[in-house]
Amino acid sequence: MSSSKSSMNSLIFNVAGGAVLLTVAGYMIMSYVTTPLVEPCSTRFPAGQKFTFTGANGKPLSAVELQGRANTREWGLLRNAKVVPGTSGAAESTLEVALASTENEDQVNQNGVGFTWHLPELEKASAACLSYSAYLPKSFKFKESGYLPGLFGARDIAQIDLLKPDEGFAVRMGWAESGDLGVDVRVPSAGGHFEGPNRKTLWQTGRWTKIEQELRLNTPGKADGVMRVWIDGGLTINRQGLSFRVIPESRLTGVVADIGYARTLSDLAALRVSPFLVQAQ
Known part of the structure; x- marks a missing residue:
């Protein structure tokens, strides 16, 4: 018993x-x-500044006017960019980008457009929030990985195009060849790599997608930086313990608006992006 x-x-x-x-x-x-719930950064940050595609006269910017707003690092705006008026009185003008060659003999694979938007007020900020929407057509084929706008920080603008910058950083939104959503991360500590969500997430085509990207700078010498991405209001990427910078002088600078294929020109296509809103803390 x-x-x-x-x-x-x-x-x-x-x-x-x-x-x-x-x-x-x-x-x-x-x-x-799963990703812990954090409210979108646009709802937590104070009012910011917007890069619009409309002039003071209320009319869409011409390609020449758009080029005039860009900084010295620029390509494709005259050949591949067109501002499309809003579809109704309340809608904002958007930027349509042809993923076509820039006809640059020195960089034969360069395509789409690329420019930067510098915001001096970010110099004293420890965190920034970038928000905009992107439209990928229903027929878009993800044969080649590509870029969409993201935040950056660099005293020397050439740093953001290096796979492993010496002291700058850039976090471009992007897509992988399979259509996966993610971020192209270039930082001194880890070099260039594609950072995706914990769960496989694909870009939606044939409709507008709302994108919000938050960066919180690390303390130099410590890996305590944060990167978050919300897609249509849902927290999709939440990475902590990151190192964006190695020296205190490396600060947030603005938006790197590269839109195009990452390595070689693939199928011809046209993407659209809405105006960029940047908020800082």
């Missing part, structure tokens, strides 16, 4: 222990595949 009771107690203990292990394992798996 005591032997039977002992066996029963042992069975109950093992079942209970197994249940605890399953609960712990399930919690660990859920922690990996």
Whole structure:
């Protein structure tokens, strides 16, 4: 009788222990595949500045006017960019970008457009929030990875085009060849790599997608920086323990608006982006 009771107690203990292990394992798996709730940065940051595609006269910018707003690092605006008026009185003008060659003999694979928007007020900020919407046509084929606008920081603008900058950083939104959503991250500590969500997330085509990107600078010498991305209001990427900079002089600078294929020209296509809003803390 005591032997039977002992066996029963042992069975109950093992079942209970197994249940605890399953609960712990399930919690660990859920922690990996789910992202903690954090409100979109546009709702938490103070009012910011907007890069619009409309002139003071209320009319869409011409390609020449758009080029005049860009800084010295610029390509493709005269050949591949066109400002499209809003479809109604309340809608803002958007930028349509042809993913076509820039006809640059020195860089034969250069395509689409590229320019930067510098915001002096970011110099004293420890965090920034970039928000805009992007439209990828229904027929878009993800044969080649590509870029969309993102935040950057660099005293020397040439740094943001290096795979591993010496002291600058750039975090461009982008897509992978399979259509996966992610961020092209270029920082001194890790070099260039594609950072995606914990769960596979694909870019949606044939409709506008709202994008919000938050960067919180690390303390130089410490990996305590943060990068978050919200897609249509849902937190999709939440990375902490990052190192964007190695010296205090490396600060947030503005938006790097590269729109095009990353390596070689693929299928001809036209993407659209809305005006950029940047908020700072």
